[in-house]
Amino acid sequence: MAGVLAALLGAGQAGAVAAEPFGIEVRFLGAPLGAAPRSAVNEAARRVSALIASPFEPVRVDVPAGECDRGLPALRGRLTRLVVFVRVKRLDDDLYATGMPCDLHDGSFLPIYGVVDLNSAGLSDLPRTDVLDTMIHEFLHVLGVGTLWERDARVSVSGEQDDRVFLKRQGKTTLYVAPRAVAAFRALGGRGAGIPLDPDLGHWAGEAVCSEVLSGSSGEYTGRLNPVSPLTLGALEDLGYRVQGGRAAPFRLPVGACPVQADPPAVPAGGFASCAAARAAGAALPLRRGQLGYRPGLDGDGDGLACER
Structure with a gap:
């Protein structure tokens, strides 16, 4: 952290640096x-980068090996x-993967770099759609x-503390209470002082959002891409990102209990021949780009969603 801090101070003395568009640079290890x-x-x-409209703030770093996590270069x-x-x-055995940010920028408290660990056990057996959804x-x-x-x-590289409030305890439940995601929750018909969270405090409560991509129950919904809903885009805004609002996937809060996922439909090689065939096979519509059964010929407007009607 000291190396990052020294570099940041040096950059500040040299003058302002123009911000560049947001992107994620993957570096494979292991x-x-x-x-x-x-x-x-x-x-x-690429998909997650496309959610963000604000630029990444360039920064010069000098981070020693293993500073954020053992084994990192x-x-x-x-x-x-x-x-x-x-x-x-x-x-x-109960984990597909874990992900976390490392050092945070001063001022914005947004991540400078991070790490994702993928479980090598069974990874080769996971369908591509499940790897994509997990990542x-x-x-x-x-x-x-x-x-x-x-x-x-939320402590920056120079030791600044971010005092914004995201969570609130209510009885035995912890609620997410930051404004943008809560506004999205209410726009979808949610009620109460905030969004119920999973006991780990890092996911939406599974019973509240079912298969949303950041649900605590999302791992139970496999063979498809779980939706990045307005709730998660709102949470990104609450952290300080500007987002591409039009990138939110179609999403509804559950009425009653979450549906039990049926066995995935059989998908012909090359995808479904038509939307009628997809519907007859019991596929959950719309089909999303990267999902089994999707093919560009069914996506007339090229927005990544096939068989929307």
Whole structure:
């Protein structure tokens, strides 16, 4: 952290540096990753980058090896994108992956770099769609959604403390109370003082949002891309990002209990021949780009959603 701080102070003395567009730069570490999951990781980075309208603030860093987490290499030089180390390693059997930010910028308290660990056990057996969905989830954690909600986590490289309030205890439940995501929750019909959270305080409560990408229950909904809803875009805004509002996926809060996921439909090679065929097979519509069954021929307006009507 001291190395990063010295570099930041040096950059300030040299004068203002123009901000550049937001992007995620993936650096792979650990066990070799096959072509299909590697492609899914890179696509997830592009998709999450596309959610952000604000630029990444360039910064010159000099981070020693292992400072953020054991086994990470040194990070030196001028960063113009959010660097995320993606490691393939053995994790606990109940985890697909974990993601977290490392050092935070002064002033904005937004991440400078981060790390995602993918569980090497069973990774080769995961369908590409599940790898893509998992990585979107973890890259959002690296951006700070769910990982920077608690006050103690928001300390910048020079030791500044961010005093914004994101969480509030209400009885036995913890609520997310920052304004943008709460406004999105209410616009969707949600009630109460805030959004109920999972016990880990880093995900929306599964019973409140079911399959939303940052739901505590999202891992139960496989074989598809879980939606990045206005709630999660609102949480990004609460952290300080400007977002592309039109990138939010169609989403509804559940009425009653969450639906139980049925066995995934059989998908012909090359995707469904028509939207009628997809509907007849029991596929959840719309089909999203990257999801089994999607093909460009069904996506007339090219927005990444096929069979929208």
